Amino acid sequence: MRTFGRRAFMQRTAVAGLAATSLSRLTQAQSGADYDVVIVGAGIAGLTAARLLGERGPDLKLLVLDARDRVGGRIFTLDDEAAPIGVDVGAQLIHGSDAATWELVREYGLQTRPVDHFGDRQLHVFSREAGGSVLASEQREAVLASVRENYARHFGADIALGEFARELELTSAQMSAITYDANSWSTEPEEISLRAAVLDGEAWDAYRDNDFLIYGGYHRLIDQMAAELTGKIRLNSRATGMLWGEELSAVFYENQGLESAVTCRCIINTLPIGVMQSGEVQFSPGLPDSKQAAIDGLTMGSVVVIPMAFSEPFWKSVVPNYGGWYSNDGRVYFGVPHPEEGETPVVKGWFSGAAADQLSAEGPEQAIQTAIAWLEQASGMSGLGAKLQWHHVQDWVTDPYSRGSYSVTRPGGYGLRATLAQPLGKSLFFAGEATAAPPHYQTVHGAYMSGKRVAAEVARALVPPEESEATLLELL
Numbered sequence: 187m188r189t190f191g192r193r194a195f196m197q198r199t200a201v202a203g204l205a206a207t208s209l210s211r212l213t214q215a216q217s218g219a220d221y222d223v224v225i226v227g228a229g230i231a232g233l234t235a236a237r238l239l240g241e242r243g244p245d246l247k248l249l250v251l252d253a254r255d256r257v258g259g260r261i262f263t264l265d266d267e268a269a270p271i272g273v274d275v276g277a278q279l280i281h282g283s284d285a286a287t288w289e290l291v292r293e294y295g296l297q298t299r300p301v302d303h304f305g306d307r308q309l310h311v312f313s314r315e316a317g318g319s320v321l322a323s324e325q326r327e328a329v330l331a332s333v334r335e336n337y338a339r340h341f342g343a344d345i346a347l348g349e350f351a352r353e354l355e356l357t358s359a360q361m362s363a364i365t366y367d368a369n370s371w372s373t374e375p376e377e378i379s380l381r382a383a384v385l386d387g388e389a390w391d392a393y394r395d396n397d398f399l400i401y402g403g404y405h406r407l408i409d410q411m412a413a414e415l416t417g418k419i420r421l422n423s424r425a426t427g428m429l430w431g432e433e434l435s436a437v438f439y440e441n442q443g444l445e446s447a448v449t450c451r452c453i454i455n456t457l458p459i460g461v462m463q464s465g466e467v468q469f470s471p472g473l474p475d476s477k478q479a480a481i482d483g484l485t486m487g488s489v490v491v492i493p494m495a496f497s498e499p500f501w502k503s504v505v506p507n508y509g510g511w512y513s514n515d516g517r518v519y520f521g522v523p524h525p526e527e528g529e530t531p532v533v534k535g536w537f538s539g540a541a542a543d544q545l546s547a548e549g550p551e552q553a554i555q556t557a558i559a560w561l562e563q564a565s566g567m568s569g570l571g572a573k574l575q576w577h578h579v580q581d582w583v584t585d586p587y588s589r590g591s592y593s594v595t596r597p598g599g600y601g602l603r604a605t606l607a608q609p610l611g612k613s614l615f616f617a618g619e620a621t622a623a624p625p626h627y628q629t630v631h632g633a634y635m636s637g638k639r640v641a642a643e644v645a646r647a648l649v650p651p652e653e654s655e656a657t658l659l660e661l662l
């Protein structure tokens with residue numbers, strides 16, 4: 187990540203025509219701050235922090251900035267004529283009956299249903315290579331169990347899962363189980379830390395009992411949160427810099443071509459790790475080495491999502507008890523996204539790792555052709571293109587405001603998320619899914635938990651010790 191000195195920061199903003207009054211405010215005392223807290227990012231982490239701070243500190247001046255023209259970030263439900271039931275092209279599942287977000291679901295009275303992938307429905311596995319071998323799920327589990335056993339005797343460095351698997355001299359069919367596992371994290375075996383894949387994978391399996399869907403899509407939850415923050419959210423506002431200091435901080439942002447700045451006492455930064463790594467948002471002073479190392483210890487996975495509406499639910503004639511198709515390398519998945527499947531024949535294509543990178547590089551026009559070809563391979567049917575009535579290509583790989591799907595622990599990066607989450611003094615705070623502890627990173631509920639944590643940290647920083655009975659401290 188690029189950093190820059192305070193002097194360069196001032197020069198840059200001055201050159202960009204920042205109002206002189208804004209600049210002078212930066213040097214004023216803390217009482218001159220525009221806001222108590224500026225939150226960068228209106229995803230679930232940022233909205234959670236804003237909501238809690240607003241509830242417990244009604245007098246606090248809060249502002250949430252987001253680059254997009256909508257709230258929700260990686261929670262994004264399509265709700266147009268062609269997809270009237272609401273199709274999630276970002277987060278879709280509540281993972282686990284213990285997920286922290288159940289408190290929101292209950293509070294907002296949202297309807298959910300369990301997903302039946304542990305029940306009767308059949309998940310069909312196919313190979314995208316002619317004659318490629320397909321492991322039964324027990325065989326795949328056996329390969330992963332052998333990796334875990336060998337890991338228990340591994341006292342070496344935190345290498346890549348793929349490198350470790352190669353040392354085990356697996357067959358190519360067995361290696362596809364490793365690729366499948368890496369793609370459950372939306373990445374490739376060479377990109378993910380062995381420790382994270384094994385230890386966080388085990389913790390995840392112990393945690394998650396089932397998944398659940400919200401009727402109408404995940405945005406039902408986000409919309410209600412945002413409604414509680416009316417007047418406090420500024421959209422189309424892309425942060426370009428954060429100046430953090432004990433006395434006063436500032437966030438610089440660009441809105442409709444105009445550069446502006448707001449001053450504040452605290453900044454909550456919920457930027458996805460991909461955006462942090464892009465260098466597009468600069469920090470002054472530069473981030474400490476330990477924080478930078480924590481950022482560099484992660485990477486973003488790759489996901490492209492393509493929902494497709496067909497003239498008829500053709501899959502019902504192909505496979506009874508259809509639960510979806512998975513390629514044997516875990517990179518390609520087709521499933522029915524929604525409870526109302528009988529009414530709206532939509533198949534959701536989910537592509538991760540190298541398959542997502544391929545579709546992203548192809549661009550949306552070719553990507554839908556490739557997706558249909560893979561669907562025909564999976565189903566054994568032909569002519570599906572002629573039945574296609576509507577589709578949408580959601581490319582998270584190139585999305586400028588996430589730059590990938592969700593955070594993956596790089597080889598050697600294990601254990602650095604706690605450092606990522608730590609505040610810098612009483613001015614710059616960090617939240618977002620990447621800061622969540624294992625096994626909750628990569629999830630909505632992990633991001634939600636991080637929003638709660640950061641609200642408590644900010645409350646502690648804002649409330650003078652002599653006012654420790656203040657309501658804000660109820661957050662702690």
Ligand SMILES: Cc1cc2nc3c(=O)[nH]c(=O)nc-3n(C[C@H](O)[C@H](O)[C@H](O)COP(=O)(O)OP(=O)(O)OC[C@H]3O[C@@H](n4cnc5c(N)ncnc54)[C@H](O)[C@@H]3O)c2cc1C
Nearest residue numbers: 227229230231253259260276277278279425618619629630
């Ligand atoms: C395809 C996909 C499927 C998923 N499925 C699930 C699932 O089923 N279940 C689950 O639990 N989780 C799922 N996730 C993960 C989940 O969506 C995320 O972990 C969670 O939504 C992250 O929330 P967040 O607030 O940390 O980040 P975000 O939602 O990314 O919020 C960060 C915000 O920062 C904004 N931003 C970025 N750059 C700037 C800038 N320069 N200036 C201002 N604002 C900026 C973004 O626009 C965004 O709104 C999925 C994610 C993807 C991509």
